[in-house]
Amino acid sequence: MDTVLIIDFGSQVTQLIARRVREARAYSEIVPFNKAEEAGERLRPRAVILSGGPASVTEMGTPRAPEWVFRSGLPVLGICYGEQTMVAQMGGQVEGGHHREFGRPEIEVVDECALFEGVWAKGERDTVWMSHGGRVTPLPPGFRVVAVSQGAPFAAIAAAEGQHFAVQFHPEGAHTPRRAALMPAQVAL
Numbered sequence: 001m002d003t004v005l006i007i008d009f010g011s012q013v014t015q016l017i018a019r020r021v022r023e024a025r026a027y028s029e030i031v032p033f034n035k036a037e038e039a040g041e042r043l044r045p046r047a048v049i050l051s052g053g054p055a056s057v058t059e060m061g062t063p064r065a066p067e068w069v070f071r072s073g074l075p076v077l078g079i080c081y082g083e084q085t086m087v088a089q090m091g092g093q094v095e096g097g098h099h100r101e102f103g104r105p106e107i108e109v110v111d112e113c114a115l116f117e118g119v120w121a122k123g124e125r126d127t128v129w130m131s132h133g134g135r136v137t138p139l140p141p142g143f144r145v146v147a148v149s150q151g152a153p154f155a156a157i158a159a160a161e162g163q164h165f166a167v168q169f170h171p172e173g174a175h176t177p178r179r180a181a182l183m184p185a186q187v188a189l
Helices: 014-023 033-043 081-089 179-187
Strands: 003-008 027-032 047-050 076-079 101-103 106-109 125-127 130-132 143-149 156-159 164-167
Touching: 003 014, 003 033, 014 027, 027 033, 047 081, 076 081, 081 164
Parallel strands: 003 027, 003 047, 047 076, 076 164
Antiparallel strands: 101 130, 106 125, 106 143, 143 156, 156 164
């Protein structure tokens, strides 16, 4: 069975992410960010998910993913805080002080992406669940925007080459109506 390593940054819904992965018929294991190095060696995962969390990467001393995650060649999905740490660690920037986006905004898919295959096509709009205050600006080299919302111009991003994807919204929650279709796509990256 394929293993998905979920690196936890303190999100209240990390267990729900694991449940969605298991519903997609993959084994998942949650580890705190400071134990991810050992877990990666032990589990040899097929994919990695970077969870959300209450911190902001703009604050000094906040958690980061181990560098091996981005060099491994594995598919990596960043969710909320996971997107922000991916961006910050790969050469982009995250700014605080923007209008918080909390609730059910609408996203617009602006480019095709393997992450959305079979779920959303370019030009489609859908409601998702967001809860963030920071904003990605600019993207790391080699990334492109694949979905936007009114408060998040980088609501979903993908590496132009490779298997790094990130979303500012929460695809695992009940408030994202197409989560049942989206989560298996994420696991199968």
